[in-house]
Amino acid sequence: MLPFVILTSLAAHLLLVKVHAQASINTPYTPPPASQGQTASAKDTPNRQWANLLGNSLYFYDIQRSGQLPQDFRVSWRNNSVPDDGKDVNIDLSGGYFDAGNYIKATLPLCWVLTQMAWSGLSFGHGYNAAAQTPYLDRALRQGLDWILQASSVDGEVVVFIGKESTDNVYFGGDQNIPTNDRPSYKITRDNPGTDVTAICAAALAAGSLLYNGTVLPVDSTGKLQEAADMKDEAYSTQLLTRAQSLYDQAQNSLPQQVYQKAVPEVAWAYASSDFDDNLILGGTFLALATGQQNYSQYAQSIYSNSSYGYPVTSGALNWDTHQPAVPVLLVQAALANPNLNINADKYRAAAEVYLDPLVNKKMDGTKYTKGGLFLIPGDSDDASLNPALNCAALAVIYSRLATSGSKTNSYLAWARTQVDYALGNNPAHVVYSVGLHPSSPKNPQSALATGSSSGSVDNIDTDPPTERWVLYGGLVGGPAKDDSFSDRRSDYRETEVALDYVSPMLVLAAHRLAIGDTTDPFYVTMTEPVSSGGDGGLSIGAKVGIAIGCIIGFFLLLAGLAWVFRRSIKRFLNRRREPKHIPLEP
Incomplete structure (x- = not known):
């Protein structure tokens, strides 16, 4: 019976992937x-850099793919x-993504990544189209969304983690050579719920449904819409929405409402959740947009209140765990996109700016900046220092033209x-922190996939x-340490590990630049400082040259000092050397 169940699940998964047409890749x-x-770009659009x-950034998600890979x-x-992932719960979970530099699969952070990825397409779809990257956005999203559909394919259950x-x-x-004999699948159920993970799954699927339905979210205070990402697929959109509604019902009505590590303590070592209200608001708001139904927006707003x-x-931080700063921004977009949802845009504009104004004016409580200018939230920025900063930057650009004044738009x-x-x-440190983008990019990110280890030993x-x-x-x-230094060592996971959620805000930021037709190259193209080798604690070549020159000068000063102390002996030695060589005459 077990093999039949597994084959049936696998067939359903393959059917799921084949039924819906993916965007074609022309180039x-x-x-x-x-x-x-x-190399500087020509001053035209889209900007090549x-x-x-x-x-x-989208290529990175291909690198992280799990399961059976396409022929091409x-x-x-x-x-x-990992062909046997999910075998222990009779579901084919071989697909999806490896979470970070290791081989675990984690549903909670994945769903935030998929939500942010879809949100970038809903807000800046024109950027993806202009760069001819829409087909790759489509593939990246499907790889994750299909896995969520599989992970939630048993009614009332969601697989939330694979690995130990x-x-x-x-x-x-x-x-x-990934060890496959000890990769258990952990799940939550209606009787043993995880409100946070179920709600954010619903948010990811609903956001994906909107994108595949051809929806565009307003990024202008007038409600002006940009071009939709060219990846419309009505059948897939409907499938995603149906599952999103089912999961959101489970998040609302399964009691007690609780964070998922209470149901599955085994996940706490990697991704312990701090709350679930923010996920309920995001899920309800995306579902309100996808269905046009007020009951979702009313529930989301009641949770907010x-x-x-x-x-x-x-x-506070915006990351895979805490989404509170993002909530009012999405509610403003929803209010402008559909006035029938009974959402007060002005109320949530004020809420969004209560967060963003002190952020950009460098007055936010409990935060600071490195000397080089990187925004830090102590605690949240201790590991992966770039992530809180780039997430806040992504939120700022989504909201910027929705702001209450032009001056705020400019400041954001x-x-x-x-x-x-x-x-x-x-x-x-003069490091370009995206791998492979520039000669000064890191050379040794912590990635088991890419390392090429012969021993496989940590x-x-x-x-x-x-x-x-x-x-x-x-x-x-x-990213760097709090003193702006960077050590390109694989063992330093705080600075060199990669993860799905580290890259997703960069999708927002790059798509935004392309959507607005920015012809100015990224900073790294015009770097005037020497390039760092990335392996010496963040010292640039210029710094190394300076140190070398200092050492040479110090050496000669030392020689001069010794010469003064031993000047008489040196004089006698030089005089001796200058005397003509005395060659005895033959008898």
Whole structure:
């Protein structure tokens, strides 16, 4: 009976993928050599460098794919992997994505990534179209959304995690030798619920449904719409929406409402959740937009008004776990997109600006900046320092033209640019933190997939091999330390690990630049400082040259001092050397 169930599930999964047409690729995209990051673009649109950044970022999601790969897969060094994922719960969960530099699969952060990815397409679809990256956005989204459909394919259940801490911390090798005999699947149920993960699954599926329905969200205070991402698929949109409604009903009505690690304590080591109200609001708002039904917007707003978290928020991070800062921005877009949803746009504009104004004016409580200008939230920025900054920048550009004044629009855009520029080279270490984009990009991101280890042992993480075998194009590393230094070592996971959710805000930011027709190259193209080798704690070549010159000068000063102390002895020695050689005469 078990093999039949597995084959049936696999067939359903394959049918799911084949039934719906994917956007066609007219000109395949391959990341260019890093050296091209030093070549200025022509002053036209789309800007080639921003298009490359968007393309490389989407390429990263291909690198992270799991399961059976297509015959024409563009990442030549990747292989099929983990075919037995989900076998223990009779579901084919071999697809989807590996979460970060390791091989776990985690539903909660994945759903935030898919939500943010779809949100970028809903807001800046024209950017994807202009860069000819819409087909790759389509493929990246389907790979994740199809996996969520599979993970929630048993009524009342959602698989929320695959893998174990004990296994994950041992193996650090390629995709062909991943230990597959100890990859348990953990799930929540109606009787043992996880409100947060169920609600954010609903949000991701509903946001995807909107995108595949050809919807465009307003990014202008007049409600002016841009071009839709060219990936309309009505059948797939309907399938996503139906499942989103079912999951949201489960999130609303399964009691007690609770964070999912209470139901599945085994996930707490990797992705413990702090709340679920924000996920309920996001899920309800996206469903209100997708269905046009007020009951969803009313429920979302009732959660907003009665949440113990305390809205509107005036500080705090935006990341895979905490989405509170994003809530009012989405509600403003929903209010403008559909006035029948009975959402007060002015109320949520004020709430959005209560957060964004102190952010861009550098007055937000509990935050600070590095000397180089990177925005930090102590605690949230301790690991992956770039992530809170880029998420806030992504939120600022989505909201910027919805603001209550032109001056606020300008300040939001200007602040976002500082953080993007920092990530793309305008930092004291002169590192471009997107891998493979520029000669100063990191060379050793923490990625078991790309390392090319012969031993597969985490004990040899920095030495096997000394330099990463494969280029992890598009991977955004965690980022620098609080003193702006960066050490390009695989063992330093805080600075060099990559993850699905590190890259997703960069999709928003790059698509925005392309959507507005920005012809100005990213900062790294015009870098005037020397390029960092990325392996010496963030010192640029210029800094190294300066140190070398200082050492040489110091050496000669030392010689001068010694010469003064031993001047008489040296004089006698030189005089002796100058005396003619005395050659005895033959007798």
